[in-house]
Amino acid sequence: MWDYTDKVRDHFLNPRNAGPMDDPTAVGEVGSLACGDALKLFLKIDDSGRITDATFQTFGCASAIASSSVLTELLKGKTVDEAAAITNKEIATELGGLPREKMHCSVMGQEALESALKRYRGELGPMVKPEGEIVCKCFGVTDVQIRRAITENGLTTVEEITDYTKAGGGCGECVLDLERILAETRGTEPAKPKPVAPKRKLTNLQRMQLVTKVIDEEIRPSLKKDRGDIELLDIEGLKVLVSMRGACSGCPSSQLTIKELVQRRLRDAVDPDIIVEEVRS
Amino acid sequence: MKVIYLDNNATTCVAPEVLEAMLPFLRDSYGNASSMHGFGGQVGKFIAEARERTAEALGCSPEEIIFTSCGTESDNTAIFSTVRSQPEKRHVVTTRVEHPAVLNVASHLEIAGYEVTHLKVDELGRLDLQELEDSLRPDTALVSIMHANNENGVIFPLERIAEIVKSRGILLHTDAVQTVGKLSIDLQKLAVDFLALSAHKVHGPKGMGALYVRRGVPFRPFMLGGHQEKGRRAGTENVAGIVALGKAMEMAATGIVEENSRVRALRDRLEQGIMAAVSDVRRNGDPENRLPNTTSLAFKYIEGESILLMLDQYGICASSGSACTSGSLEPSHVLRAMGVPFTFAHGSIRFSLSRYTTDEEIDLVLRELPGIVSRLRAMSPFTGKDDAAPGCAC
Numbered sequence: 001m002w003d004y005t006d007k008v009r010d011h012f013l014n015p016r017n018a019g020p021m022d023d024p025t026a027v028g029e030v031g032s033l034a035c036g037d038a039l040k041l042f043l044k045i046d047d048s049g050r051i052t053d054a055t056f057q058t059f060g061c062a063s064a065i066a067s068s069s070v071l072t073e074l075l076k077g078k079t080v081d082e083a084a085a086i087t088n089k090e091i092a093t094e095l096g097g098l099p100r101e102k103m104h105c106s107v108m109g110q111e112a113l114e115s116a117l118k119r120y121r122g123e124l125g126p127m128v129k130p131e132g133e134i135v136c137k138c139f140g141v142t143d144v145q146i147r148r149a150i151t152e153n154g155l156t157t158v159e160e161i162t163d164y165t166k167a168g169g170g171c172g173e174c175v176l177d178l179e180r181i182l183a184e185t186r187g188t189e190p191a192k193p194k195p196v197a198p199k200r201k202l203t204n205l206q207r208m209q210l211v212t213k214v215i216d217e218e219i220r221p222s223l224k225k226d227r228g229d230i231e232l233l234d235i236e237g238l239k240v241l242v243s244m245r246g247a248c249s250g251c252p253s254s255q256l257t258i259k260e261l262v263q264r265r266l267r268d269a270v271d272p273d274i275i276v277e278e279v280r281s
Numbered sequence: 282m283k284v285i286y287l288d289n290n291a292t293t294c295v296a297p298e299v300l301e302a303m304l305p306f307l308r309d310s311y312g313n314a315s316s317m318h319g320f321g322g323q324v325g326k327f328i329a330e331a332r333e334r335t336a337e338a339l340g341c342s343p344e345e346i347i348f349t350s351c352g353t354e355s356d357n358t359a360i361f362s363t364v365r366s367q368p369e370k371r372h373v374v375t376t377r378v379e380h381p382a383v384l385n386v387a388s389h390l391e392i393a394g395y396e397v398t399h400l401k402v403d404e405l406g407r408l409d410l411q412e413l414e415d416s417l418r419p420d421t422a423l424v425s426i427m428h429a430n431n432e433n434g435v436i437f438p439l440e441r442i443a444e445i446v447k448s449r450g451i452l453l454h455t456d457a458v459q460t461v462g463k464l465s466i467d468l469q470k471l472a473v474d475f476l477a478l479s480a481h482k483v484h485g486p487k488g489m490g491a492l493y494v495r496r497g498v499p500f501r502p503f504m505l506g507g508h509q510e511k512g513r514r515a516g517t518e519n520v521a522g523i524v525a526l527g528k529a530m531e532m533a534a535t536g537i538v539e540e541n542s543r544v545r546a547l548r549d550r551l552e553q554g555i556m557a558a559v560s561d562v563r564r565n566g567d568p569e570n571r572l573p574n575t576t577s578l579a580f581k582y583i584e585g586e587s588i589l590l591m592l593d594q595y596g597i598c599a600s601s602g603s604a605c606t607s608g609s610l611e612p613s614h615v616l617r618a619m620g621v622p623f624t625f626a627h628g629s630i631r632f633s634l635s636r637y638t639t640d641e642e643i644d645l646v647l648r649e650l651p652g653i654v655s656r657l658r659a660m661s662p663f664t665g666k667d668d669a670a671p672g673c674a675c
Contacts, residue, residue: 018660026604033663034623037584038663057662061586065660136297227394246394 005096011066016073017055030108037064041112049080063102070094071109085118087152090185103164135177138170150185208235214269233279240276282596285642290431290633302528313517320665324520327556331527338530340467347492347513348523352458352479353382356491358503359454359475360386363423366499370422376400379577379619383425405567406435406619415652428457432615433566434575443472458482462533463540474498485529489522519537539636545573547643548634552576554647559654574634579625582664583657588630591653602629
């Protein structure tokens with residue numbers, strides 16, 4: 001059983017303002033049945049731009065229902081501008097906190113609010129299209145949503161991004177992108193061991209020779225121990241294209257192998273900016 | 282508040298008789314069976330007696346029983362033993378709906394270079410035995426198929442499976458954690474080579490399991506160390522646990538009759554009552570061949586954790602078919618393998634009864650559950666909207 005606060009339990013068992021609204025001024029929708037949770041937020045906004053009523057319909061777990069319920073309470077009486085400033089953190093704080101794995105429920109509340117306010121301002125058509133590029137295909141999370149979650153909640157790890165946005169919680173293919181976005185957003189380099197790479201600038205030819213040497217002499221023997229193998233296909237500047245062979249091909253952890261083993265080793269030995277990409281046959 | 286425990290496929294209460302039987306070994310008789318002195322040595326005969334009782338309940342001989350620490354250890358031991366004893370064979374067959382104790386061992390083997398065939402199940406959770414037959418190869422080291430599924434209760438036709446697998450001379454392991462104590466098992470007739478069981482699913486304590494290894498089957502120990510269990514499982518015997526398992530297995534023999542009569546009738550009444558009182562409910566799994574104590578029901582438009590938490594308000598313990606954590610918002614691997622539609626899968630609830638379940642408890646669930654479902658459906662944006670489920674590729 002999840003460790004929910006009394007306030008979460010209260011808002012789940014006695015949800016405030018549950019149900020659809022007749023003649024709402026604006027409606028915001030996020031999530032879907034397939035994704036496992038969804039929220040529809042109804043707002044009544046008067047001529048002066050003040051929210052006079054808010055209701056919700058939620059499909060999801062206890063913390064999703066509690067987040068929706070507490071959000072409607074927070075919204076009532078606020079002006080549209082005041083409402084726009086509400087963050088997912090405020091929703092979670094209002095509930096006395098949420099388990100880390102459930103933080104995405106508070107993010108869902110904030111996103112539904114955002115979508116409703118955009119509709120109110122006429123910025124959105126009938127279809128809600130999330131801003132930005134989809135990064136996590138499993139849960140349809142965009143880079144804009146991820147950056148926002150990182151900034152507003154001070155996230156520092158990919159696991160935290162998954163807890164807050166669900167991104168990366170499905171097939172895991174976007175984990176590398178999440179790492180990149182995290183580094184960009186926080187203005188830091190992606191986590192890497194102390195760069196021991198030579199300071200001097202390598203020529204293209206030197207770099208290619210060094211990459212080939214490291215792959216042949218260090219990486220392949222270590223993969224072969226697990227009956228796997230790797231083939232170097234091409235080197236384009238700092239980008240190294242490889243293909244996994246043997247037990248590694250089609251192995252769900254091959255992405256991890258590339259990132260953890262191959263890329264890290266090449267960054268150590270050749271150039272800290274090397275990017276290794278897998279070419280699937 | 283009284284606890285109404287309908288989650289017996291997760292774990293069961295320790296039977297009072299079992300507790301009684303094991304307590305002396307946690308108090309005064311704490312000796313080590315391997316000791317030379319009489320104080321320790323005397324517990325050896327209780328271990329032997331427990332082994333006999335366990336063997337008797339399964340229709341095998343005591344030497345074929347190895348005591349372990351849990352069902353998972355038994356599964357691991359069986360699988361690793363078969364691959365180690367046949368290093369030239371590099372193929373393993375299992376199903377998509379196994380318990381993680383088997384599935385994750387299979388993935389581990391895959392990473393180590395083994396080829397693993399995961400047999401499919403149909404929409405009722407049943408295997409296609411033709412697919413099993415076609416999957417067998419000369420280099421198949423092992424077939425590992427559970428006796429019955431923990432989530433939907435579907436029983437696999439293990440006798441028929443054994444005929445197919447053994448006719449090809451391949452080793453067969455079964456995870457029988459859910460069937461021991463619920464179905465009668467006679468290893469004289471059932472030609473499996475390994476069978477894993479767990480004490481805490483049959484009203485014994487946690488931390489106790491057993492593995493049946495057919496006489497003559499090559500065996501490699503999983504735990505290395507002392508000479509316990511004739512060198513097949515090192516580690517000082519969990520005397521209290523072993524005695525408890527023996528008692529639990531003895532009681533299971535009579536329990537099986539009750540499971541298949543009174544418990545089955547209670548389960549049917551619960552299931553039919555819910556399906557009559559609530560609309561848009563779907564039963565997961567083959568209604569014909571399933572455990573007598575289990576029903577898995579999917580409630581359309583609502584989410585499992587919410588149902589569980591509301592049931593919890595009444596002291597009712599059940600489990601859901603999806604874990605709503607950010608990492609795995611998806612329905613369970615079993616429901617996905619059965620192709621349960623998303624509109625239903627997130628709202629799947631499993632009730633699993635035991636011989637301690639009463640009529641009154643079932644009455645209470647039937648009284649409270651319909652209201653819980655209506656409350657959650659009134660809150661759901663999807664209620665009544667079947668087209669509101671755009672796939673999000675998860």
